[in-house]
Amino acid sequence: KLALAIGDSWGGLFDCAWFHFSGRIPESATGLPVVLILDVNGEMLVVDSLGNPLRGLTNGSSVYDYSLGTPGKRILPVTSRAEAGQIIDVWADAGCNDLFGNLQNNGTVKEAFIAVCNEEVRGLYYDYEVLLDFLKVLPPNSPRYHQVLTALNDATWRLAHGCTNVEAQAARARLAPVLARRGGDPMLNISAIGHAHMDLGWLWPIRETKRKGARTFATALENMERYPNYIFGASQPQLFQWMKEDYPELYERIKQKISEGRIEPQGAMWVEADTNLSGAEALVRQVLLGKRFFQKEFGAEINYLWLPDVFGYSAALPQILKKSGVDYFMTQKMSWNQVNIFPHHSFYWQGIDGSAVLAHMLPEETYNSPAGPRAVMKIEDNYKDKGVSEHALMLFGIGDGGGGPGEEHLERLERIQNLAGLSPVRQETAACFFEQWAKDAERSDGTARSFGTRGFPAWVGELYLERHSGTLTTEAKNKWYNRRMEQALRELEWTAIFAGGEYPSARLEAIWREVLLYQFHDILPGSSIKRVYDESLARYREMFEEVEELTCRAEDRLA
Template identity: 30%
Template structure:
């Protein structure tokens, strides 16, 4: 006899078309009603997840919370999923997903004594394959999703085996009936479900009014009770929970199809909508992980108190911002503002804690030298970093003379290439200095930079390049050609090999859609290029009202790098684009500032490469994915790359997740100016009011990318490390050290660039430290992890893309394998 597990839930978005305050009050109402029905209807059981909602109930209706605790003990209420909330499952880092699960597990173990082993993310817009390994290590063997739906997936079966990068597995149930039922129609929908799934020996049926909560209704429960009685000769239909369903599914031992890729794509517009939220989210991730590493070093090496509570506050801000209608940008404008404010709250906490840790780590540094300024740069990573580093310092005294003071810097006592660039202020005297150096920073420690100053006649100015057809930049390994008529890059060579076609880094506007979740309606969308502004237009855009200068120009040059700026416009929008070209190395940066004033339009940056038959790849949670091509929109994390015939062209980003590729052209998706929470359906009710309606992304938006090319074998081995450095930047600050204390060396080192540290923080127990490492080269890797100050070393062996959590016991002098929730 077929068995049907009814899973009553109330999908409740903490934010979406409403702000968090209403999400809180709706949680109270929904939980209150559901708890009452567990007494009124014998056999009925309610299911709910998301620790944040239970926390709100505990804070605001403690008596209700206590009743729910009792109902859990009685088996009338089930804790489902066990996460902090239902996040986006593509854009957060793997480390963020671990924190989400850890926060939920901690709450539900403490308050209810339960630990679910079925994860649920009903409404998330796709799921990264890297999630499988995390689920396994977190104690989950099964997973319930609703997306991608069967209409855009490879097979009709609701149950399948999902394989991760390292061979880990979970059983997935895709609920095609969706996570909601319409009020008063649950029995009708169940009847339809029974017919559609009649070949399944055991089935799961989700029901309950949702999105804005609600869950069970009295009418639905009466109708379902009657239907259960009516069908009892043919079906066993019972109120149940997800764990029981999967137990019986395994016992039925069906032959399950196997999926070995990410569960994507879903709602591709969400990879780009509300770009400021995505960029600030990435920044908060980076700041949290680097701050924890700094604080761990300051605590272990200098005895500084570890700010665990402050980090937990910042982490909860990060986790809430990862909710699947906040980070993907499908919420209202008010939700966008609330999310940005929350992210800023986390960033403010971390800015204070990072400085405290940094100052503590300067112990033992000598006092400032006469006639100099001093800065320190902390490298949070367990490996040396070579590159260009920027910071601002003040002159030893204000310069009231008619000369310009030019910096000369020494990093860790060694003179390094140095240049002065335009500082962030526009004050009327020569006082502040933006200093750029080329140096190698020692791993996981403070690096000192002493800056002296030489007088020159005036601030450097640079010859116009408009008289030339092209601006050519060369160093020992890289050659770049920028077309002065178009402002675009026509050539990029590394070690004599060409990677680009002419006209690269073209800003292109495309007809989009008003739909927050979509990008465009078909593949014939109109494409319009930004073009170089005339000198008069460019000068006006730049604020140079009393002079006319070319719209392609060198704005910085020195011993470290050259910066070329180009100015563009299209329709009601303008942009500046800067190519930052270092005097050493094979990579360069592209910085873009867009002043956007367009509706229902998508902005892309197009990069036509010579790798026309290349394979498109992207970084995902603790792994790399092969991505769709032929112009389809895809999602990735810190980098995208094309590989062909032993060559690789890669682009690193700081929070730009959406892109596409076709015939060797990479299209980085920058902006999506749809309506707020605007969905397809009844078009006459969507953005048709006779009034001005604000679209997303109006105003200034900033983007940063790093471009790197070379031999696939060489670049692939270090690309994740480069992306980590680009995002978790070294921390630079001007400071005059006290000259007291004992100087410490490196906190931690790892000798294999394929092994990265995703986290180093105080252990949850408060005793010792958690160190999380992962393998990035997709091969068997070994390395030595060292804590020099304690004389501790540990050999690490990792399988391809394997994630491993370690525990450092500084008292015993031991590093041992640990649980992922250590």
């Protein structure tokens, strides 16, 4: 047990620690909303008195694309109306890591303060932020530009002598009519869903991914209490399985929100898997086990494949998807091409045997949208197929342990959802988006357009990514074991069937699930840190020995 002060160090990369923050609310905060500002230069999961997750907190030192927003969820609400002398007693499980494994200055207590939150000033901040962002995308000679600019200037003059509650109210009153102008251009409709892309093993060990998942889901659940329109989506049944095993109380709350339509399970694979190096049988199992989990746990039938960040897509996928009841496909990765710019955002993707699925590549070309006016305008400007489609998808939030969408994303969306001068933005599930968007690929009389002739354009064959080509050869031992496991599992299944007797179905599914986990698009390709491979290779050896033993037993029965 260590007593720490601001500036003290507590650990190095991937160390873990429990923090206990205690104090008393001062008399000066009586009757006011009080928060804690906490930053230990790591990621924290705040828990209740029983150890159940309440909220995730992240640090502000991550290396990040600041055009997408500022990372760091450091504010923990304590009470909306404080009492003098009220005791603060907060426990948090911390990991010494950040968004991308490039942690600056190791574990250090940077902030631990009691603060008063002035709700009027907070609201004013987001009013200003949204309107200033709006100015950057409006034509400088347009009436709307000058209306917004004049309102901002007038509001600023009202803050000339300070920013007390009264002055903030006056400034907001001046901005309110500009923000109240509704009626976005309905020629393009944007569906927005909260997102936290989660790499199951990359610049951190798999162990830490489980904790990142708990922090992310806890934050999503807490934000849903404050923002009634908020819908959050999460892919990868493996992540849900970890929540079920390690955080059962949190998992029950996740299930409840899924039943309410507030959390959307997105699929349809067990993990967001590599499709270049995984075998065909493994790709089929990814979809089989992924869809089966969501059906069994949540009663959800998933008919779309969610692979925003995979390093290229095999031409075999459309055939596998269509035979698995999957009609739609989503990515954004093809926007990373270095030489040949991918020509479509909404298109038919045809596979080897002629099977085709409808594919959508995010026009914003990111799954970390800041959800502000510039994001909406980028979708409008960038959308290559807006001549044939009136719908586009936006994924907002900060993934990989950034905790997903924060207050800032949801405050922006409340202000821009139907703001005059922008396309309308509606928070809804990806399933709702696909259903509406697919109608754009039909004739006005509801019959399907002839493939490749009208409506959505067509792309035939592999979706080749012009980056990350080194991942086809690096970490060769990991790739070798993946292929050996695929072959060994096939031999075991055939032998066990012919041998008769008790079929090892439970063990086979458990082993397949772990093999599918290691086919995640950073693990199998070889773009993760050394620790991920040290740990996965150890498990590969153990699993291979177990499969060999089960095969030998089956062969003995045959003999």
